[in-house]
């Protein structure tokens with residue numbers, strides 16, 4: 726049940742999108758709208774998406790956030806969320822990422838899926854996801870909360886498209902039946918030093934569960950995951966802050982590696 730008027734949703738979407746486009750942080754929106762609910766929060770996110778599409782931006786995928794204990798503990802939020810990926814979020818493997826367009830970026834190592842059949846909730850589960858997966862591939866997300874000092878609650882972060890900002894993918898793609906995603910290791914390096922590591926099981930036991938969760942959450946709004954969707958399943962480790970001058974490299978078991986530098 727939403728509590729905000731259409732005008733308030735439109736105004737908050739504009740406010741948060743401007744914060745993103747101008748790389749200017751803002752205070753969390755629940756400070757001013759303490760009674761807003763989750764439906765309001767997703768209404769704001771979908772309105773930001775509508776604003777971008779109206780300007781010609783293409784939506785190139787979806788992401789889940791807060792799907793590992795490492796991330797939930799880091800952010801103090803214990804429920805996963807989803808967001809969308811816009812075309813200009815995508816950066817090539819090995820590229821230089823301009824920090825002047827960002828507020829306070831952090832990187833996360835993730836495992837991504839590409840679907841080849843529509844996935845529909847409620848009741849979508851990991852086996853449905855395996856049966857609808859074209860391939861899995863490595864991804865690094867660069868998150869950049871629009872909220873001051875990354876301080877938010879779940880409703881505020883949902884409205885802010887779950888801090889989505891940039892992502893890098895590439896490496897090597899594999900079919901899901903050629904690997905065990907739960908034991909697939911990931912090693913995250915910053916400036917040549919290992920800063921964290923994890924396996925795919927960090928994400929809900931198996932990252933396929935994260936894709937199923939997306940289908941089930943979208944069903945609440947009458948939406949599905951179309952065939953051919955690129956989906957990032959959420960950081961396997963805590964996110965690592967980066968600034969201009971930093972180099973990040975992530976090595977994945979069987980999926981190759983991804984790297985980027987921040988300028």
Ligand code: OOG
Nearest residue numbers: 790791796887888959960
């Ligand atoms: C929210 C987004 C989290 C992930 O992979 O867990 C996320 C945040 O931590 O700012 O993208």
Ligand code: MG
Nearest residue numbers: 833866959960
């Ligand atoms: Mg993420």
